[in-house]
Amino acid sequence: MPCTAQALRPRWISALLLAVALCACEPPTQITGAAKVIDGDSLEIGATSIRLYAVDAPEGRQSCTRNGARWACGEAAAAKLRALVAGRTLVCTQKDIDRYGRTVAQCTNGEADLGAELVRAGLALAYRQYGGDYVGEEAEAKAARRGVWAGTFTPPWEWRRNPRAETATGAPTQSQRGAAPAPETRDGCLIKGNINRAGEHIYHVPGSRSYEETVIDEARGERWFCSEAEAQSAGWRAPRG
Numbered sequence: 001m002p003c004t005a006q007a008l009r010p011r012w013i014s015a016l017l018l019a020v021a022l023c024a025c026e027p028p029t030q031i032t033g034a035a036k037v038i039d040g041d042s043l044e045i046g047a048t049s050i051r052l053y054a055v056d057a058p059e060g061r062q063s064c065t066r067n068g069a070r071w072a073c074g075e076a077a078a079a080k081l082r083a084l085v086a087g088r089t090l091v092c093t094q095k096d097i098d099r100y101g102r103t104v105a106q107c108t109n110g111e112a113d114l115g116a117e118l119v120r121a122g123l124a125l126a127y128r129q130y131g132g133d134y135v136g137e138e139a140e141a142k143a144a145r146r147g148v149w150a151g152t153f154t155p156p157w158e159w160r161r162n163p164r165a166e167t168a169t170g171a172p173t174q175s176q177r178g179a180a181p182a183p184e185t186r187d188g189c190l191i192k193g194n195i196n197r198a199g200e201h202i203y204h205v206p207g208s209r210s211y212e213e214t215v216i217d218e219a220r221g222e223r224w225f226c227s228e229a230e231a232q233s234a235g236w237r238a239p240r241g
Contacts, residue, residue: 028095030091031045032090032092034089039057040059043085044229051098052106052115053105053106054115054134062074084117085109089109092105119134122145127157190205192204192216192225203231
């Protein structure tokens with residue numbers, strides 16, 4: 001046999017290169033089906049919790065200001081998403097898994113990209129930290145003064161750090177002026193997944209009896225959830241009694 005580089009290459013390297021090539025050819029994971037909307041940028045298809053890729057919508061309890069009056073921009077974003085998914089079979093292409101176990105995906109309803117429609121309507125922002133796919137739609141919404149761009153608002157990622165902030169984009173936040181500490185939350189996910197002394201995995205929703213006194217210690221395996229279905233799918237249960 002000729003003494004070539006191919007002949008001298010160890011077999012394990014050839015096998016590794018073949019495995020990498022095969023992996024690169026695998027199609028991305030897709031989740032399809034009817035969806036239940038959780039908020040303006042997250043939904044569920046069956047037992048799968050999905051966070052829309054590269055967009056960030058106002059949170060459910062968040063409000064914005066236009067014409068001198070406050071309006072429920074978070075509820076408006078969720079309503080827009082419900083309208084986009086109503087009666088449709090979605091196709092969601094997985095991009096990543098976030099730290100809460102949610103599938104980060106780009107979703108279409110057979111006609112339109114959900115993220116693009118939300119941003120174009122001014123009911124979500126391009127989440128540049130995770131992708132620049134919707135920067136053009138955001139510029140279009142801003143120029144046309146649609147949705148949140150018709151007045152003043154706090155970007156959702158800032159609002160989550162201090163839900164009590166009532167300021168406009170670019171203005172000093174309430175935290176900078178010495179506001180009281182915000183309620184605990186993690187990226188808008190409010191359900192606390194606690195592990196008790198007996199090792200039981202129990203989740204607590206806002207307003208429940210033990211919610212306020214429960215402190216999450218992520219080093220112990222405790223975690224936050226964005227919906228009860230997500231908590232139950234991960235093996236947590238609701239409190240008894």
